[in-house]
Amino acid sequence: MSETLAIDGGTPIRTDEFPQRTLFGPEDERQLLEVLDSQNAFFPLGTKVHEFERRWSELYGVSHAVCSTSGTSAIHVAIGAINPEPGSEIITTALSDMGTVAPIIQCNCIPVFADVQLGTFNLDPDDIERKITDKTAAIIAVHCFGQPADMDRIMAIADAHGLPVIEDCAQAHLTRHKGRLAGTIGDMGTFSFQDSKHLQCGDGGCTIINDEELGRRATVYVDKGCDWTADRKYRLHYAFIGPCYRMTEFQGAVLLAQLQRLEWIVSQRQRLGDLFCELIAGIPGVHPPERTEGIEHSYWTTPIRIDEDVLGVGPEQFAEAVLAEGIPIAGNWIGKPLYMTDALLGRIAYGSSDLPFDYGRDQPVEYHAGLCPTLELGMSQLRTLRIHEHFGDDDVRDCAAGFRKVAEHYLSS
Numbered sequence: 001m002s003e004t005l006a007i008d009g010g011t012p013i014r015t016d017e018f019p020q021r022t023l024f025g026p027e028d029e030r031q032l033l034e035v036l037d038s039q040n041a042f043f044p045l046g047t048k049v050h051e052f053e054r055r056w057s058e059l060y061g062v063s064h065a066v067c068s069t070s071g072t073s074a075i076h077v078a079i080g081a082i083n084p085e086p087g088s089e090i091i092t093t094a095l096s097d098m099g100t101v102a103p104i105i106q107c108n109c110i111p112v113f114a115d116v117q118l119g120t121f122n123l124d125p126d127d128i129e130r131k132i133t134d135k136t137a138a139i140i141a142v143h144c145f146g147q148p149a150d151m152d153r154i155m156a157i158a159d160a161h162g163l164p165v166i167e168d169c170a171q172a173h174l175t176r177h178k179g180r181l182a183g184t185i186g187d188m189g190t191f192s193f194q195d196s197k198h199l200q201c202g203d204g205g206c207t208i209i210n211d212e213e214l215g216r217r218a219t220v221y222v223d224k225g226c227d228w229t230a231d232r233k234y235r236l237h238y239a240f241i242g243p244c245y246r247m248t249e250f251q252g253a254v255l256l257a258q259l260q261r262l263e264w265i266v267s268q269r270q271r272l273g274d275l276f277c278e279l280i281a282g283i284p285g286v287h288p289p290e291r292t293e294g295i296e297h298s299y300w301t302t303p304i305r306i307d308e309d310v311l312g313v314g315p316e317q318f319a320e321a322v323l324a325e326g327i328p329i330a331g332n333w334i335g336k337p338l339y340m341t342d343a344l345l346g347r348i349a350y351g352s353s354d355l356p357f358d359y360g361r362d363q364p365v366e367y368h369a370g371l372c373p374t375l376e377l378g379m380s381q382l383r384t385l386r387i388h389e390h391f392g393d394d395d396v397r398d399c400a401a402g403f404r405k406v407a408e409h410y411l412s413s
């Protein structure tokens with residue numbers, strides 16, 4: 001006989017609150033006060049953003065780190081550095097924040113969605129290859145949920161076709177892929193410092209680059225095309241037109257403070273996330289992310305697939321029961337593949353035009369259900385669990401016990 005579920009009146013696994021994430025402390029305050037005391041929050045004339053860029057590029061071992069206002073702007077800066085022709089196609093995943101895709105459209109390019117692998121939710125290299133055309137200008141590989149995509153295969157395909165690769169590391173700070181930091185394997189890496197991320201300052205972003213020409217263009221692109229790269233002395237000389245995504249000294253100051261905790265945050269997340277996955281391993285119908293030797297997972301959140309065919313209940317009912325056990329299971333993150341959002345289905349971007357979706361084509365690119373079948377299947381099964389750095393081992397054990405209790409109940413009924 002399985003235990004009575006809390007949802008049916010049984011005793012919940014957990015009644016205490018889980019720990020909250022503590023974001024700020026005295027070091028943030030000290031850094032911010034220094035900015036106020038300096039009477040300058042404009043980064044070109046300040047020290048904080050420059051210092052953060054220096055430390056971030058050192059940490060990643062790259063020649064350039066270009067800060068901006070968000071993860072979205074960091075991707076916009078990366079595409080702007082490549083400078084693709086309007087109407088070019090950029091291949092990416094439809095399981096991401098719209099911030100991966102909006103900059104493609106803002107650069108007058110067309111998002112092309114490749115399918116994912118069911119076990120990791122990361123891009124399927126075979127489908128990337130199938131989607132390459134003579135209009136393809138770049139690939140954006142999102143390291144989904146904190147686990148790097150299969151960069152060996154993605155780089156081999158990109159190299160064979162002469163395509164640059166942008167790694168979207170918004171969810172995978174300081175995460176290694178076979179010994180190399182995600183973000184340094186492709187041509188550029190981008191980061192979000194929005195408040196849910198491992199390193200955060202409320203909102204912010206950074207693009208890292210290890211190429212002189214791309215690095216110079218990114219540095220100029222982030223500030224309306226204003227080129228002061230020759231001697232780093234600020235002046236209004238416009239090399240080309242770009243957006244304005246200058247980070248403020250306040251963000252730079254908080255990032256410097258937060259940087260001191262980043263290694264601890266990432267290692268805690270990795271350890272606790274791995275522990276949770278070990279504890280639920282082998283439960284029929286409950287699938288933690290598949291792992292590959294040498295590829296770390298830093299668990300921005302933990303994706304778990306709930307297989308109705310095995311458990312006899314779907315993810316919705318399963319999650320309601322887990323929630324009743326006091327375990328903070330959440331939804332499938334973005335709800336539906338990005339190509340199924342009203343904005344992309346309706347190609348709503350610039351006025352009443354179809355731009356850029358019809359640029360240089362007889363018919364606009366169309367998005368529709370069925371475009372990425374594996375992603376659609378995976379998302380229909382997906383639930384997530386946010387285990388953060390302030391959880392203890394016992395909190396993780398409770399989470400796993402909640403999953404196990406619910407699964408065992410449905411498996412036995």
Ligand SMILES: Cc1ncc(COP(=O)(O)O)c(C=O)c1O
Nearest residue numbers: 070071072097099100170192194
């Ligand atoms: C994978 C991914 N890419 C891009 C972004 C966009 O970042 P931001 O919200 O900082 O613009 C996010 C934000 O959650 C993300 O998760």
